[in-house]
Amino acid sequence: MTSDVTAEFDRQVANLVDRGYPALAGLDEEGFRALVGPLRSAARSGAPDPDAGRVPFLLVVTRKVVPIEETMPRTTLHRGRLPGFVDHSFEPGSLERFAATVDLPAPDAYLLFDVERGEEFCGVVPNDAMETIAGRERTPLTIEEGIALVTHFPEVLVKNKCFSVGGSRCGDRRVPAIWISKRAPKLGWCWQGNPHTWLGVASAGARGA
Structure with missing residues (x-):
């Protein structure tokens, strides 16, 4: 592992610590770092390009550790x-029903690799976009993964280049999405059959723990 990869992993850990994740998880800082630290060896090299909506890896903490209702307010725009x-x-209570439809490598924390914001799918019906993503052997992001993307790389969320996170569904036609509202990131949803010119579909190459 190169020093750049180690430095980026450590930056993401420190970012979560600074945003209060240890206390939200019911841990002290040492305990939180012990939880995510073993993932350092799995981090992959690559130069992040958040302006283009691409990053090589993300440290993802699941709702089992910190609830979505607590992680979303710890995001900001760039x-x-x-x-x-x-x-x-x-x-009320619906977020719990938006469960991951993809296999997660660990219940608490893991890494997401080869992440793309997916603005090529702006104006495309979400169902059609996710079919294309699956055909590329890629995976849509879950809600937690989308929050992690904005948390670690707020530059990714910009006007007209927001994204759906179709890896979390609740069995109906709603597709969760993260966009900009009132000068802040907002977690909302759109219909699976409705295209939006400003909303793409984020995806990743793989997950690992």
């Missing part, structure tokens, strides 16, 4: 101050 939020269109 150079922004307003906290992200969960849209009121999620009825």
